Amino acid sequence: MTSPPTSDPSATEGKLANSKDALPRHVAIIMDGNNRWARARGLSGVRGHHAGVEAVRATIRRAAERGVETLTLFAFSSENWKRPRAEISALMELFLLALKREVTKLHANGIRLSVIGDLSAFSESIRKHIARAEAKTRDNTRLHLVIAANYGGHWDLARAARRLGERVAAGELDPSLIDEAAFADELSLADVPSVDLCIRTSGEQRISNFVLWELAYAELHFTPCLWPDFDAEAFDLALDDFQRRQRRFGMTDEQIEAQQGA
Template sequence: MTSPLPPSAGTPTGTSSATETGLPRHVAIIMDGNNRWAKARGLSGVRGHHAGVEAVRATIRRAAERGVGVLTLFAFSSENWKRPKAEVSALMELFLLALKREVNKLHANGIRLTVIGDRSGFSEAIQAHIARAEAKTRDNTRLHLVIAANYGGQWDLAQAARRLGERVAAGELATDAIDEAALASELNLAGVAPVDLCIRTSGEQRISNFVLWELAYAELHFTQRLWPDFDADAFDAALEDFRRRKRRFGMTDDQIDEAQGA
């Protein structure tokens, strides 16, 4: 598990020069396959998660080098608490260790860190380190790193709807004022550019309750590589796949070609 960077209110973050070269502003990754990687080598699942940390470092480094604006990593889902207690405990220790060891490196490299998800499920120590990491890196602009931990897309949408309902009940918001923009403003990634490219490793082809709202028009890239084997070359391959796509957003090819030629 690793760390991300917080959105600023108002203008979406992640509007870097990456879009000028046909690259995604916002890349989201479902990091899958740590346990299978370890099992294939006769190792414990925990060893697989430790190997996955190296892939996280390599991916953050490459995203920053390529000019991606926002990188969101799915580190721990709200469903992952169902895993064996020993594995969950090891993951929490690894998360805390990463927060202690990696934040200074992120800060030195101009990377902003934000953690999204239900923090109440974490220990007080982890919550405190998350707050310190976000505060320390808040003004960095090279890359916005978002870590989704104890996160679920359905939970995110439900809590956003609840907050809007509370505002309506308090007389602060009219029901006919609730639209897509109002709901988006209450989500964990409010103010962050939508996901352009979602990568999933390990050969699985599903989005597993990840950032559901933000994936509405994302391009999907699936790779057979297990997460610990994902490296800079694999990230570059995903970016190149994205550059070959024609994103229509409901329009026709002719409309897209006309807009691009304008």
């Protein structure tokens, strides 16, 4: 079942999120700027993606150290297939290499790995390594790392609607029972809290079809830092920014103040 915050984030998260010292339970990051980082150094775009892997490692380490519950990284969107064929091929090789090399480290550090998105477009080898990685790390509880690969928010919403429609057609579900919670239960992130903080690097200020439903009440943090330069300090700055925000979830300032004093 979906956790309550998905359909009503104020129900269980409001008090915590508005506490001055509160940290986000779920951080989602749009990792952007690998190609620009490489071009600025006269390197190929592929070199930029390789450099971005170290930023991924640093971010995972810092998220675990700070006690973040779920970290979702936008690694490859459904629109990224439009990129040059050589770059896509290199990205697939890098993805497979990371699955082979990094999973043992994640497991040793108590990190659970999940991959969301339309995996049917990936090679059989990649799909097998994803399944093995998810099975190996399933019981880890220190941090839940979610990688969004061949993922798009529109795809996720359409798939959820189709699944509900199939259940209705099969006589398993009364249409009158379809509400926000029922819909959220069919989404890729049904088993994690809603996103509290979404970070986008490289100076772009858009969410680019990323976990659209889960971003409904998220705080947005945009940084000019290109992804390969994103490190523990940059992550901490984003958390500091989050802690300065007042999250209302539709409530008034007076209600928030009363809630904090309770």
